[in-house]
Every structure is written in C-alpha cells, then in structure tokens.
Amino acid sequence: MIESKDIKEIVKNLGADLCGVAPVERFNEAPKGFHPQDIYIDSKSIVVYAKRLPVESLFATNCVPYTYVNNIITQKVDELGFEVALKLEDQGIKAIPIPSDDPYEYWEPENSYGRAILSLRHAGYLAGLGVLGKNTLLINKEFGNMIQIGAVLVPVELEGDTITTYEGCPTDCNLCIESCPVKALNGNTVDQKLCRPYSNYRTEKGYILKKCNVCRRICPNYLGIES
Ligand code: SF4
Numbered sequence: 001m002i003e004s005k006d007i008k009e010i011v012k013n014l015g016a017d018l019c020g021v022a023p024v025e026r027f028n029e030a031p032k033g034f035h036p037q038d039i040y041i042d043s044k045s046i047v048v049y050a051k052r053l054p055v056e057s058l059f060a061t062n063c064v065p066y067t068y069v070n071n072i073i074t075q076k077v078d079e080l081g082f083e084v085a086l087k088l089e090d091q092g093i094k095a096i097p098i099p100s101d102d103p104y105e106y107w108e109p110e111n112s113y114g115r116a117i118l119s120l121r122h123a124g125y126l127a128g129l130g131v132l133g134k135n136t137l138l139i140n141k142e143f144g145n146m147i148q149i150g151a152v153l154v155p156v157e158l159e160g161d162t163i164t165t166y167e168g169c170p171t172d173c174n175l176c177i178e179s180c181p182v183k184a185l186n187g188n189t190v191d192q193k194l195c196r197p198y199s200n201y202r203t204e205k206g207y208i209l210k211k212c213n214v215c216r217r218i219c220p221n222y223l224g225i226e227s
C-alpha cells in the first residue's frame with residue numbers, strides 16, 4: 001500500500017520543490033461546485049506541490065521578463081502534474097492532475113471574475129505548504145510567495161501533512177493593501193474587476209503581459225519567513 005511519504009518522494013523526484021498532502025475531509029468548506037469531489041468523485045487525498053520561480057524578475061522595469069517567468073513556471077508545474085499522474089498510474093494509482101492556472105469554466109463577465117476548478121492556494125494551505133497572505137498569495141516559510149502551485153487528486157487515503165501555524169502576515173502589516181494602485185485588495189480577496197485590467201494588458205501584436213506585481217514584491221515575506 002502506497003504511503004504519503006512515497007508519493008511525496010515521487011513528486012519531488014520529478015522536480016517539485018515542495019509537496020504536501022491534504023485528506024479530502026479538509027475541503028469541507030470549499031464552495032459548492034469547487035470541491036475536489038466535484039472534479040473527481042473518488043478523491044480521497046489531494047497531493048499539492050509547488051515549484052519556485054526566479055525572484056529577480058519581480059524587479060525588472062520591463063514587464064516582459066516577469067510575464068515570461070510566469071508563463072514558463074505555469075507550463076512547468078502543469079507538466080509536473082502530468083508526469084506525476086503518469087507515474088502514479090504506472091504504479092496502479094489513479095490520479096487526476098489539476099491545471100496550475102487555466103483553463104477553468106466559471107466566469108462572471110460583468111465582474112471579470114473567474115474561478116479555477118479548485119483553489120490551489122487553499123489546497124496548499126490545507127496540505128501544509130504555507131499560509132495565506134493578505135495579498136491572497138500562499139506564503140511558504142522557505143520560498144515565500146514566489147511559488148507556483150499544482151495538485152493531483154487521488155482515490156487513496158493518505159496521511160495528511162500538518163497545517164502550518166506560522167504567521168504569514170504580521171498583524172500591523174498592510175503594505176500590499178495600501179500599495180495596490182487600484183485598491184483591489186481588502187485583506188481577504190482580490191477584486192478581479194479592478195486588478196485584471198490593470199495587471200494584464202494585450203499588446204498591439206496580441207501578447208498578454210503582466211504589468212503589475214506590486215502586491216507580491218512589496219511583501220516583506222516574499223522570499224520566505226524568517227524564524
Ligand atoms: S497585481 Fe497589482 S493591481 Fe492586482 S491586486 Fe496586486 S497590486 Fe493590485
């Protein structure tokens with residue numbers, strides 16, 4: 001019988017920097033339609049992993065390097081999920097990989113609001129990979145918020161990792177909220193209708209570029225949390 005530690009070893013050997021496991025019971029508060037069992041009815045455990053990305057791209061004055069880094073890391077984490085699913089299937093374990101970013105179905109055009117089929121930042125929290133910051137990003141103790149998250153759903157009961165208890169946001173810190181140029185953050189969520197048009201734009205040639213990352217780079221814990 002495969003154990004949690006065996007799956008984490010497989011995932012890390014395939015290139016993940018972080019990996020944790022969340023039993024499906026931890027997702028009881030997921031919104032209706034966005035629970036792991038809404039994606040795959042037999043889900044019993046959610047294996048969540050992350051890869052880090054080159055941090056200095058945050059500080060390039062031209063937004064192309066940051067866009068490029070984000071595009072590559074999304075692709076790499078998606079490929080990792082694909083490989084993890086294949087490897088697990090080779091061992092007789094069914095596995096459903098979840099895309100790291102898109103595609104997704106839910107879309108409210110009037111609010112420019114999209115919702116992924118599974119909230120990976122919440123899954124990361126529930127699998128012990130970090131805590132949620134007021135900028136809505138997962139903050140990992142070692143790598144800060146410079147990580148990209150992916151997950152696979154498996155129909156196997158696995159031991160869950162301990163949910164982290166370290167402090168992601170000092171109580172008196174509101175830097176991300178105060179620094180957002182369009183005031184899209186409220187400490188719990190991001191108003192996508194405000195953030196999306198400001199942080200993404202389409203060039204005349206048709207490229208989509210990420211031109212804002214202030215809430216990520218201003219965070220004192222963007223590189224990790226000092227003990
Ligand atoms: S990406 Fe920019 S616009 Fe969007 S929430 Fe962060 S700081 Fe605000």
Ligand code: SF4
Nearest residue numbers: 133134169173176219
């Ligand atoms: S800038 Fe401050 S409030 Fe915002 S996520 Fe980072 S630590 Fe939390």
